[in-house]
Amino acid sequence: MSRLVKKEILVTPKGTRDLFSDELFIRKKIHEKCREIAEYYGFQEIQTPHFEHSEIFEASLGAASDIVEKQMYTFRTRGGDQLTLRPEGTVPIVRAYFEDGMLSWPQPVMLYYVGSFFRHESPQKGRFREFGQFGLEILGEDLAVAEATIIRIFSLILKELGLEAALELNTIGDKECRPAYRKDLIAYYRKHVNYLCKDCKRRLKENPLRLLDCKEESCVELKKNAPQMIEYVCDNCKAHFKEVLDFMDAAEIPYSLNPYLVRGLDYYTRTVFEFVIPPKTPEEKRMEIGGGGRYDYLGDLLAGKPLAAVGGAFGVDRLSELLKEKDGFAEGKRPKVFLIQLGEVAKKKSLCLIEEFRKAKIPLAQSLSKDSLRGQLRLASKLEVDFSLILGQKEAMDGTIIIREMDSGVQEIIPFPKVIDRIKTKAKN
Ligand code: AMP
Numbered sequence: 001m002s003r004l005v006k007k008e009i010l011v012t013p014k015g016t017r018d019l020f021s022d023e024l025f026i027r028k029k030i031h032e033k034c035r036e037i038a039e040y041y042g043f044q045e046i047q048t049p050h051f052e053h054s055e056i057f058e059a060s061l062g063a064a065s066d067i068v069e070k071q072m073y074t075f076r077t078r079g080g081d082q083l084t085l086r087p088e089g090t091v092p093i094v095r096a097y098f099e100d101g102m103l104s105w106p107q108p109v110m111l112y113y114v115g116s117f118f119r120h121e122s123p124q125k126g127r128f129r130e131f132g133q134f135g136l137e138i139l140g141e142d143l144a145v146a147e148a149t150i151i152r153i154f155s156l157i158l159k160e161l162g163l164e165a166a167l168e169l170n171t172i173g174d175k176e177c178r179p180a181y182r183k184d185l186i187a188y189y190r191k192h193v194n195y196l197c198k199d200c201k202r203r204l205k206e207n208p209l210r211l212l213d214c215k216e217e218s219c220v221e222l223k224k225n226a227p228q229m230i231e232y233v234c235d236n237c238k239a240h241f242k243e244v245l246d247f248m249d250a251a252e253i254p255y256s257l258n259p260y261l262v263r264g265l266d267y268y269t270r271t272v273f274e275f276v277i278p279p280k281t282p283e284e285k286r287m288e289i290g291g292g293g294r295y296d297y298l299g300d301l302l303a304g305k306p307l308a309a310v311g312g313a314f315g316v317d318r319l320s321e322l323l324k325e326k327d328g329f330a331e332g333k334r335p336k337v338f339l340i341q342l343g344e345v346a347k348k349k350s351l352c353l354i355e356e357f358r359k360a361k362i363p364l365a366q367s368l369s370k371d372s373l374r375g376q377l378r379l380a381s382k383l384e385v386d387f388s389l390i391l392g393q394k395e396a397m398d399g400t401i402i403i404r405e406m407d408s409g410v411q412e413i414i415p416f417p418k419v420i421d422r423i424k425t426k427a428k429n
Helices: 021-040 054-061 066-071 090-099 144-161 178-191 198-206 208-213 217-223 235-250 298-303 316-325 329-333 344-359 373-382 393-398 416-428
Strands: 051-053 074-076 082-085 109-118 130-139 166-171 269-277 287-294 309-315 337-341 364-366 387-391 400-405 411-415
Touching (some): 021 109, 021 144, 021 316, 051 090, 054 066, 054 082, 054 090, 054 298, 090 109, 130 316, 144 269, 166 235, 178 208, 208 217, 269 309, 316 329, 344 364, 344 393, 387 393, 387 416, 411 416
Antiparallel strands (some): 051 082, 074 082, 109 130, 166 269, 287 309
């Protein structure tokens, strides 16, 4: 048969990749930990479609946001609908909140999600076009305890995964206080307009807060002397932010204030936060691994109804990257025992033995398709198991089995029905 697909096409599209082996194992562990803690704290899972009507993102993320400007995968369907692969999780969830009648549930509604998101970005370390996020949303709650709960859960997840990140917090005010800040920010940047990058020149007109988010060197430099929101916040916003900080102190969550943290999207109000890995060298950039904030106006923007809410998301690819660098994290998946079988009778007996081990929740590796002792022992060494079980012709007839300690080569013969107990005892020592 001749090849139908060109060689160049036989690869994943740019910014995407296959997930398997250790990488997939680590992701599953991250998901497990996130789910376990979120569910304990009363969050329930929601799964929304991978695509939505484009307009809901365009209307709510802000026309001047990077996502709407250049990162959305938007397409027209055969039926003529204009759809977009979800670039983030909050907007679909607020859409679901109204569409699925969650407004009439006991408030607040606490939801979590795990899944893929899509942004047309330049791929680099920790940045993909299809990437994973784990997110939390608390909808229908205006108290600072909502921010505190989400940040607390995020910091617990990091701690239990054995990761350390710095938490940065800021308040970006509300409709009352932000206009005066906006005005002064525009005045400041107008004075220095020649030093702004091309994107920021345009942002200055459309969404000046976004200038604080720019990663271009000249804009980062200018930001250092820009007015700070914290000096403009009204009493209500100030009191709310103080409460958030009090919760952080009470839960002993270390944080630092970053007066220029605004996050890229229009829908945030009041509290914004980010978990970052600070750069280790001057050349390195800080890596954001997660973030979020309060978005009290998004409900109004989308559905014309007020909705106080807070949310945040972790980037699963970035957590996974960090865990991969940690020695031994993928170790847990490695079976400690390998079953070697020799001869027809032993092979048949092996199927039952594997099931006994599965029921006892002891990971057991095997290769039933192999026949030779050498081949199976080689595989056992490659997998770096602690023990091999050898079930030969003789043992299968006698009702025994050999346990071989792989490091020392020491072997013992034990009655077949005792093998699980013996392995459990040996594994403990
Ligand atoms: P955002 O929705 O932009 O606030 O992103 C939340 C988190 O998702 C970030 O802190 C990153 O860890 C992760 N993230 C965002 N964009 C990407 C991407 N293109 N590739 C991988 N991770 C991403």
